[in-house]
Amino acid sequence: MNTRPVVYPNHVNIINFIRGVEPRLPVDLLEPVREQLSLVQKHGLRATWLLQYDALIDSKFTELLMSEADASQEIGVWFEVVQPMAEKAGIPWRGRYPWDWHAHVGFSVGYTPQERERLADVLMEEFRAMFGHYPQSVGSWFMDAHLLAYLSDRYRIAASCNCKDQWGTDGYTLWGGYYNQAYYPSRHNGFMPAQTGDNQIPVPVFRMLGSDPIYQYDAQDSGNGQSVITLEPVYSGYEGGGGIPDWVRWFFDVNFRPSQVSFGYTQVGQENSFGWKLIKDGLIDQVELLAKKQAEGALTVETLAETGRWFRRQYPLTPASSICALSDWRGEGHQSIWYYNRYYRVNLLKKDGNLRIRDIHLFDERYEERYLRDVCDNKNCRYDTLPVVDGARWSDEHTLSGMYPVVFDADGKAVPAVVLSMEADESVPEELSVMLSLEGGKSLEIRFSERCISISGESSDWGLRMAWGNTADQPDIVLESEEIRYVFNGHPYRLGLEGALPTTAVRQKDGLFQERMQDGDPANRIDFRPRGSELRLLC
CATH class of the missing domain: 3.20.20.510 (Uncharacterised protein PF12979, DUF3863)
Incomplete structure (x- = not known):
């Protein structure tokens, strides 16, 4: 290293x-x-x-x-x-x-x-x-x-x-x-x-x-x-x-x-x-x-x-x-890690034993701001980038939006992983590694690098759930075999899925997906697990 x-x-x-x-x-x-x-x-x-x-x-x-x-x-x-x-x-x-x-x-x-x-x-x-x-x-x-x-x-x-x-x-x-x-x-x-x-x-x-x-x-x-x-x-x-x-x-x-x-x-x-x-x-x-x-x-x-x-x-x-931020000044035990480079930003939030990838936005220099040529004509203005996961804007009264580590039970059902601790390693130039200790003695490592978020574990009995509610101003989201495609404000982009096997995809709106909802499941979700011991999100 x-x-x-x-x-x-x-x-x-x-x-x-x-x-x-x-x-x-x-x-x-x-x-x-x-x-x-x-x-x-x-x-x-x-x-x-x-x-x-x-x-x-x-x-x-x-x-x-x-x-x-x-x-x-x-x-x-x-x-x-x-x-x-x-x-x-x-x-x-x-x-x-x-x-x-x-x-x-x-x-x-x-x-x-x-x-x-x-x-x-x-x-x-x-x-x-x-x-x-x-x-x-x-x-x-x-x-x-x-x-x-x-x-x-x-x-x-x-x-x-x-x-x-x-x-x-x-x-x-x-x-x-x-x-x-x-x-x-x-x-x-x-x-x-x-x-x-x-x-x-x-x-x-x-x-x-x-x-x-x-x-x-x-x-x-x-x-x-x-x-x-x-x-x-x-x-x-x-x-x-x-x-x-x-x-x-x-x-x-x-x-x-x-x-x-x-x-x-x-x-x-x-x-x-x-x-x-x-x-x-x-x-x-x-x-x-x-x-x-x-x-x-x-x-x-x-x-x-x-x-x-x-x-x-x-x-x-x-x-x-x-x-x-691995300590919480309010003493409530919350932890937050932000990483960003010229291709994307990402945020992890650990709260009450749960780990959520709270935010991923992609950066694309070709995405024109609204005011490059045009004039703002009212008291409100907006600057934005390209949302992949937006825990603040896509959450509703039923669903807290984000990507969650999950483990699969004996019946193959995804349940949220209980995260006991989160530690960060910033010793490699331009990269950040995060170690998650899970209940049951297992662990996951999340590594952020130039164009990749890689997640690896000791086995393949874990995965990720992407969940979001029904809120305004979301991009179009379409699941393909090796990527999730988006269109936001007329601009197309993608999140690559390498080494990932989608297992469930449900959406109430038009578009997706494959399986019917079960009671208690988020309105919109994609579950995927690694084909081996690692999956990579390509930004």
Whole structure:
């Protein structure tokens, strides 16, 4: 086995982005910036400050940064569209306020590709006029591929960042992407990792906010999309968040492991829209902890552009990455492992003795985003990749969607395997192995590699069950002899089945399958077992 003795680095970006207008809350927008700057400089930490256009043209923000920020602080831009930016680009303003957070007004997707370029030119030239150079970092909750490529090709930006995975929060859906760390996006889809150098935008996009690897995925709709369980210091709910010191320490331990598939990463910081009072306690705690861990050599705090340049030197293509949450800060014993590379992502969740492959999404650089050529025409927007298993979106009141390890009883009926423990091995470059100890003294090994998920056991009396409910917006799913075929949003793709013998396939909707349902079985399911002692899912 080609193991490696090296310890891979852990990188942290402190990114505070700055809005000049906040119509939703009566807060002092300058105070958070002043206090955040004082805090990071007190501890000698590097940070990135991303100015929205309305803050860029407001002297109280720029004068503070130009007079108080030392050379270790990076100043870049936050790409949301505001009224003076649109009007300077010759575009009529359609917003309810000078800054409107609705997707078709406040973000690039609400404008034609040519309008996006004009908006970018206005922002970049205004920045150069103020600071004497173009910014190296450009962030946004989400940014279309056309704009990202334009910023890369014309302005040679070093790094970008976007929002975590979420469903519908504030009207923004980003679902199925790189769960953390960074990726090179496809020139056809700003959310999709590219597979080849020819089709990638050579700007790494870092995922922001620091999602809880156990609980965020299944977070319930709060009435404004999914609730938020992230490192943002303003959040401190029951399931966790950056305002809870115990959760923060657990989150750092989970993300900054001594040895990793590639590297550990998170973004610390908060937008100024919340005001200083709501964020100060959590942010002060996090920054003090970062300073301590950097002094111990556990991580490096640097600017976004610095991390972007390091990434580009280190990786010509998007590297594999992982998060292994083998402890549960709530003490409930849940475990979650995320692995992702430029071809797919996968998540394992161990809960109450059951193991579920909770999520598999495939990446295909040819899958065009909805806004590459078209304009988003309402307050909701959506970025996604290609679902194979979606435990959050395909579950209903009868079925918890996922792929489950099963064992076959004497009558050949599949029953869920009882998993006693789950351990991870990250010692092989670009790969991750997971060992499952099962009830009865048996075990399974799951190995994630570039285009393959292989599952092997000591015998052939086990298998997998893929189950899903009847929910909206599912792909077409068809079982063939050696693959499962899908069509999602008009795009065809497949999951190969090597060494797998399908034994049962049932679906209530049109299409599948072979056998009738039995009482208690999921509405839609495929059972398959290995022909020998190993089966492989080819991504």
